[in-house]
Amino acid sequence: MRPLYTLILYLSLPLAILRLYWRSLKNPAYRNRIPERFGWLAEQQVKNGLWIHSVSVGETQAAEPLVKQLQERFPGLAIVITTTTPTGADRVHKLFGDSVTHLYFPYDLPFAVNGFLKAVRPKLLVMMETEVWPNLLAECERQSIPTILANARLSERSAKGYARLGAFSRQTFGRIGLVAAQSPADAERFLGLGVKSDRVRVTGSIKFDVRVPAMVREQAESLRRTWGGRPVWVAASTREGEDEQVLAAHRLVLEKLPQALLVIVPRHPERFDKVALLCQREGFSCARRSTNDLCHEETAVFLGDTMGELPLFLAAADVAFVGGSLVPTGGHNVLEPAALGLPVVFGPHMFNFAMVSRMLLAEGAAVEVTNSSDLADWVVDWLSDANLRAQYGERALHVVEANKGALGRLFDILQAYLVDR
Numbered sequence: 001m002r003p004l005y006t007l008i009l010y011l012s013l014p015l016a017i018l019r020l021y022w023r024s025l026k027n028p029a030y031r032n033r034i035p036e037r038f039g040w041l042a043e044q045q046v047k048n049g050l051w052i053h054s055v056s057v058g059e060t061q062a063a064e065p066l067v068k069q070l071q072e073r074f075p076g077l078a079i080v081i082t083t084t085t086p087t088g089a090d091r092v093h094k095l096f097g098d099s100v101t102h103l104y105f106p107y108d109l110p111f112a113v114n115g116f117l118k119a120v121r122p123k124l125l126v127m128m129e130t131e132v133w134p135n136l137l138a139e140c141e142r143q144s145i146p147t148i149l150a151n152a153r154l155s156e157r158s159a160k161g162y163a164r165l166g167a168f169s170r171q172t173f174g175r176i177g178l179v180a181a182q183s184p185a186d187a188e189r190f191l192g193l194g195v196k197s198d199r200v201r202v203t204g205s206i207k208f209d210v211r212v213p214a215m216v217r218e219q220a221e222s223l224r225r226t227w228g229g230r231p232v233w234v235a236a237s238t239r240e241g242e243d244e245q246v247l248a249a250h251r252l253v254l255e256k257l258p259q260a261l262l263v264i265v266p267r268h269p270e271r272f273d274k275v276a277l278l279c280q281r282e283g284f285s286c287a288r289r290s291t292n293d294l295c296h297e298e299t300a301v302f303l304g305d306t307m308g309e310l311p312l313f314l315a316a317a318d319v320a321f322v323g324g325s326l327v328p329t330g331g332h333n334v335l336e337p338a339a340l341g342l343p344v345v346f347g348p349h350m351f352n353f354a355m356v357s358r359m360l361l362a363e364g365a366a367v368e369v370t371n372s373s374d375l376a377d378w379v380v381d382w383l384s385d386a387n388l389r390a391q392y393g394e395r396a397l398h399v400v401e402a403n404k405g406a407l408g409r410l411f412d413i414l415q416a417y418l419v420d421r
Contacts, residue, residue, distance in 0.1 A: 001168035026270030029086030039115025049078030051122035056088040170194030204406030220315035238323035252376035265304035272305035343392035365395035
């Protein structure tokens with residue numbers, strides 16, 4: 001079936017180009033370096049290095065401590081990090097500067113994959129979380145390039161979808177050199193899709209190894225002072241169709257706590273202006289981070305419309321709502337606020353973080369809600385009661401601390417590959 005898959009990709013090329021153009025209308029950065037997506041690269045100076053594909057912002061952020069540890073252990077190792085989005089590219093540059101090479105991930109077409117591998121010639125490919133590309137894996141196997149799916153997760157829904165493809169899925173997954181799974185349930189799903197048992201290890205989620213730099217806490221204290229002594233809740237990584245629900249919840253919060261401040265941080269930068277207009281249309285006084293607006297007493301909403309500052313906003317807040325969960329997009333990382341000792345609330349659609357969200361719920365460290373009214377009730381309860389807020393926050397922090405160690409286990413795996421080659 002791989003030839004049929006490849007044919008469909010070739011036929012879809014015009015749509016892929018149109019999609020880039022469409023996205024570039026909101027984010028012009030999508031027009032940059034398009035040849036890289038087709039494997040047309042200038043001669044690279046990073047051959048025989050490590051290739052990490054981190055997709056976008058979240059995976060890049062999670063990979064940061066791993067990359068830093070690799071750079072310390074192997075100072076001469078060339079590292080290429082690929083992403084599919086400009087926001088991911090920006091995050092790579094902010095985290096690592098010129099110490100790594102950033103490229104855009106090639107489309108999974110034979111000529112693009114071969115062009116990329118010819119230019120980069122990696123000694124090892126590490127794909128983060130759920131990246132499985134049939135032609136890339138086939139070509140890496142042919143060229144004897146080891147492949148690792150790191151911090152790997154696979155939801156039950158995704159596993160069922162892959163299983164419908166039968167032998168094609170088993171052949172594709174069977175080409176993965178090693179799966180470092182986040183949980184036993186993830187490992188079982190990969191085994192069911194054709195990964196050999198001796199190629200699957202449960203290492204845990206490296207997102208539990210999140211570190212909050214002291215500088216972020218210091219900056220958060222400074223930012224919090226500019227907001228006054230107001231109760232603050234953050235709506236982190238909100239998605240299309242979710243902002244309206246968050247603002248509706250905030251309206252209810254203000255009825256009980258008129259001084260409360262909502263910090264809303266949309267997931268994608270192309271939506272910043274749209275959310276600002278939405279706040280205005282809904283009658284909320286809004287200050288924007290990007291223009292250094294002052295947060296006055298009458299300011300009801302603070303719009304976090306900058307990239308890479310979500311940890312700062314979380315560290316400056318009292319309560320965190322994790323977005324992508326009131327709409328069916330699968331949720332976002334709940335461990336960032338948990339690592340800060342914040343009480344966490346999210347919606348019912350957390351299938352991308354099913355294991356972590358269930359752990360927090362089981363330990364009484366988070367709450368799941370289904371609508372704006374319930375969200376507002378929990379925000380009010382937590383903002384009104386410091387003791388209750390502290391109880392949830394301490395339990396959330398305990399869950400994070402008790403499950404650390406995946407980073408070390410994953411590093412040991414990669415180190416074995418790099419030392420032997």
